[in-house]
Amino acid sequence: MRASAHILIQRYLDGELSELELQAFLQDLSQSPELASMLEQEVNIEAAIINDAYSIEPPAELRAAVLQSLPDVGSSWTLSVVGQMALSIAMGGVFLLTSLVSIGTNSMRRVDAPASKVAPVIATSASSRAVEHSRSAPGRVLSIDASIPRSFSSRDVVADVESADVLVEPTRHVHMPFETLQRSWGEQHSDRFLGLGGASVSSLPTGLFGGMVGTSMVSLRYELDLLEDSQVFVEAGGLQQPRTSTAYVNGATASVISSGISPFVSIGIAGSVLDLDMLGRPISGAASIGVTSAGPIAIADVSAPIIDLGHTTLDVGVRFSARFDLGSRSTSSVSAAPFIRVGIPLR
Amino acid sequence: MFTPVSNCNVTSVAGWPVKCDVCLHSGVYTCYVLTPPAHIVPTELLCAVNNPATRDASFAEFYDALSRHVYMYALRMTSNELDASDVTQETFIRVHAHLVRGNTIVDPLPFCLMIARQRVINMHRDRKVTVELDEQHSTVDPYIDIEREDIREHVEHAVARLPVLLRDAFVLRYYDGLSYETIATMISESAGTVRMRVHRAKAILRQSLAHLVREKS
Numbered sequence: 001m002r003a004s005a006h007i008l009i010q011r012y013l014d015g016e017l018s019e020l021e022l023q024a025f026l027q028d029l030s031q032s033p034e035l036a037s038m039l040e041q042e043v044n045i046e047a048a049i050i051n052d053a054y055s056i057e058p059p060a061e062l063r064a065a066v067l068q069s070l071p072d073v074g075s076s077w078t079l080s081v082v083g084q085m086a087l088s089i090a091m092g093g094v095f096l097l098t099s100l101v102s103i104g105t106n107s108m109r110r111v112d113a114p115a116s117k118v119a120p121v122i123a124t125s126a127s128s129r130a131v132e133h134s135r136s137a138p139g140r141v142l143s144i145d146a147s148i149p150r151s152f153s154s155r156d157v158v159a160d161v162e163s164a165d166v167l168v169e170p171t172r173h174v175h176m177p178f179e180t181l182q183r184s185w186g187e188q189h190s191d192r193f194l195g196l197g198g199a200s201v202s203s204l205p206t207g208l209f210g211g212m213v214g215t216s217m218v219s220l221r222y223e224l225d226l227l228e229d230s231q232v233f234v235e236a237g238g239l240q241q242p243r244t245s246t247a248y249v250n251g252a253t254a255s256v257i258s259s260g261i262s263p264f265v266s267i268g269i270a271g272s273v274l275d276l277d278m279l280g281r282p283i284s285g286a287a288s289i290g291v292t293s294a295g296p297i298a299i300a301d302v303s304a305p306i307i308d309l310g311h312t313t314l315d316v317g318v319r320f321s322a323r324f325d326l327g328s329r330s331t332s333s334v335s336a337a338p339f340i341r342v343g344i345p346l347r
Numbered sequence: 348m349f350t351p352v353s354n355c356n357v358t359s360v361a362g363w364p365v366k367c368d369v370c371l372h373s374g375v376y377t378c379y380v381l382t383p384p385a386h387i388v389p390t391e392l393l394c395a396v397n398n399p400a401t402r403d404a405s406f407a408e409f410y411d412a413l414s415r416h417v418y419m420y421a422l423r424m425t426s427n428e429l430d431a432s433d434v435t436q437e438t439f440i441r442v443h444a445h446l447v448r449g450n451t452i453v454d455p456l457p458f459c460l461m462i463a464r465q466r467v468i469n470m471h472r473d474r475k476v477t478v479e480l481d482e483q484h485s486t487v488d489p490y491i492d493i494e495r496e497d498i499r500e501h502v503e504h505a506v507a508r509l510p511v512l513l514r515d516a517f518v519l520r521y522y523d524g525l526s527y528e529t530i531a532t533m534i535s536e537s538a539g540t541v542r543m544r545v546h547r548a549k550a551i552l553r554q555s556l557a558h559l560v561r562e563k564s
Contacts, residue, residue, distance in 0.1 A: 052502040053522045058418035066439045
């Protein structure tokens with residue numbers, strides 16, 4: 001009886017009695033001194049507890065301690081949306097500028113010879129031996145302008161040939177696979193500048209330096225020709241993805257989608273996955289695993305070149321990423337986003 | 348004899364039970380308004396905290412709005428002011444980190460208390476001093492309580508002697524003012540289980556504080 005009365009009193013104090021129950025309870029209350037005494041007892045206990053709650057205050061010095069222990073705003077990796085866009089545009093611009101500078105640098109070195117002595121010609125024959133021959137010939141330098149190898153397909157290639165002693169080499173038809181040309185070019189120009197920010201990269205092994213800009217990421221990738229048909233690469237940059245977090249809303253969980261940019265670094269392998277002769281362009285693929293500031297990430301992308309300048313390529317593709325957030329509540333997200341990549345071979 | 352009335356004028360209680368004039372003159376006790384301290388976080392403040400641009404500027408205000416409840420919970424669960432301060436500090440650092448990672452908070456008090464609760468659980472586990480007493484073992488020594496003059500100390504002592512599971516639900520309910528359903532979501536139990544724990548905790552407190560209640564009566 002007393003137990004059920006206490007439950008009833010508790011429900012009354014919590015305001016959980018229905019109208020009918022309330023009427024019955026009040027009726028009992030007015031007729032039963034024992035129930036009224038129990039109610040008074042219960043009220044006194046609750047009041048004592050709440051009185052205790054009101055008496056508790058956190059120490060004043062705790063406030064300063066908490067606020068001082070928060071990380072500085074400057075160390076935060078989270079940028080505003082405008083900041084993220086500005087960063088993406090700026091880095092994309094740097095990559096494009098770098099590739100243009102590298103082309104310009106190559107061209108400017110060739111200007112040492114009088115312009116009138118430079119004879120642009122249409123190549124009519126193709127042979128990698130031409131390069132070898134020229135290289136071995138004393139006093140002669142073969143320079144392939146960045147604008148020359150517009151294509152590595154079966155089309156003819158426009159080539160500028162010059163010599164340091166103003167001798168004009170015969171017309172050459174450079175018709176070779178990209179890798180061969182890249183190697184040949186690299187062998188001759190190993191001491192030349194290519195790279196970001198003017199740093200010498202001659203000490204780096206042969207590889208492809210790439211900058212990637214997408215709708216949700218910006219990164220740098222360095223590919224190494226360590227394997228026969230594929231490349232091992234290291235990539236680092238910033239990644240923006242929608243993130244789903246969980247919050248409590250009136251006692252129920254609710255998913256909240258937000259976004260932020262996180263640094264990431266990954267390592268993976270890239271190679272040609274499909275070579276469509278009819279399009280004349282290989283489709284490359286890459287897969288990598290890495291970590292972001294929030295947790296592990298797996299990335300895969302496919303891309304194809306839309307502009308191919310020989311030692312500088314412009315690829316477009318789609319990148320898929322699966323990201324795991326090991327924050328206060330573990331979440332995961334999968335996304336796909338297009339990207340543009342500028343690739344510059346080193347040496 | 349009690350005669351319940353519905354036109355009670357009392358809207359808040361900031362101390363020991365008070366009665367409204369109408370009810371006092373009528374000898375009615377049912378008009379006690381038993382509300383724990385308010386924990387209102389204005390919508391504007393919540394939006395400001397969730398916005399990365401204004402997050403750091405508004406975090407101090409956010410702390411002011413919720414720190415009392417977090418500290419209250421931590422203090423009653425640890426019975427130690429230093430531990431309670433540590434729990435409170437770590438809770439708000441984690442909340443800030445949660446926001447820095449780009450997440451948002453919708454219902455701040457349960458969210459903060461959930462983090463504080465996890466820290467309290469870890470603290471109990473790490474120290475390995477948790478002696479889980481069932482309620483029948485929580486004996487009451489009336490002489491100790493009689494010695495204490497301060498009612499608050501009686502309550503504090505009685506709450507501290509509650510078994511951890513019961514105390515957890517009880518503090519969240521009576522000190523932080525959360526609903527049974529919200530507590531159930533927080534601790535991954537059913538609302539009925541939470542209700543039962545609170546009920547059992549109150550039964551123990553009823554025994555512990557019986558002499559006080561009789562005195563007040």
